[in-house]
Amino acid sequence: MAETTVAEVLAELAALEDPKARAINEKHGDDHGVNLTKLRAIAKRLKTRQELAVKLWATDDTAARLVALLVCRPKAFERDDLDTMLREARTPKVHDWLVGYVVKKSPHAEALRLAWFADPDPVVASAGWALTTDRVAKDPDGLDLAGLLDIIEAQMKDAPDRLQWAMNHCLAQIGIEHPEHRARALDIGERLEVLKDYPTPPNCTSPFAPIWITEMVRRQA
Template structure:
């Protein structure tokens, strides 16, 4: 039965392929053409199916991987399985969903955060920084925020794209959440000028850390 199910789901994903969606996604480094709302609707219908999720992941197709992440059981993965999956993720959206929907709900999240943050592969390291940003916001106890700012100050400007983006998010999050570190976080952003000229649509917050911090703090205080 599983074989048929896998084949059926793969066929359904192929039927959802839309050339225009693929064109948009490829601009962001994601090689699939499935509308994510339709993908989520399919996941909702399939419900949680760990075995099917594992088989979809093994197809190495990006849309199938994204679907796998929506129907898997996050707590059932071992630490090493998640490490391998991250290295197989390849595209930004798959990595993002793996980190946010699976790793954050897994009991090994803290071990992986520490291991990935120190990984020589900048894409893997960016996942570690994404998990650190989550802790800065939700569970900062035990984090060395001054030490994190030291690393960001030294390495942010020269970091490759995805790692730079993740470190910059962490910088902004420290400034937003922790008033005692806010002035330094803004100062680091001002001096490094990372993402200062990033094209930002109207009514969207700029990823330039000083602007991001000031805007979010202003909103929190209802000004």
């Protein structure tokens, strides 16, 4: 089988460009017009191709970068590679997929979590909070949960949007997973009222932490 080139992938993505998809994506801060189901189908066909992934990332094209994140080998990246990539990832979907699909699977995840957590760039810091939230749920040993709640209580209300969202997710996760901190998590959510009025579609759980925590705990009962 002939090796797929960057030009071929870019041409395939360009052929999938859909003005309606672009309009929807742009509302969320993403600058591409490719249906994500179709984009995932391209990545599934390509399978794992680290060298191609690196070249696709270098194009600085959002859709190409999303494909790159799906076909890369997460453990092949060095710590500094991932740090550079995160700082280059300025659209929400690329940022989220990089953290969720690549960094979380990397042996450097904990070092990056610690490095990003208090970064002065709020978008970078939001990645540190996302990795912390993952640990709150899956590997909380060693985390200072009360200390995290202190930071959330002091900073979440006035944090920039993406950082605020990540802090709020961490608040909810602490309340959901750790009964000994639940009352305080609920209280912080009620007092700060972050995302209280967020428009929530039918059959979806509100991101307002008290509602989110209460609903998830109910489902676990």
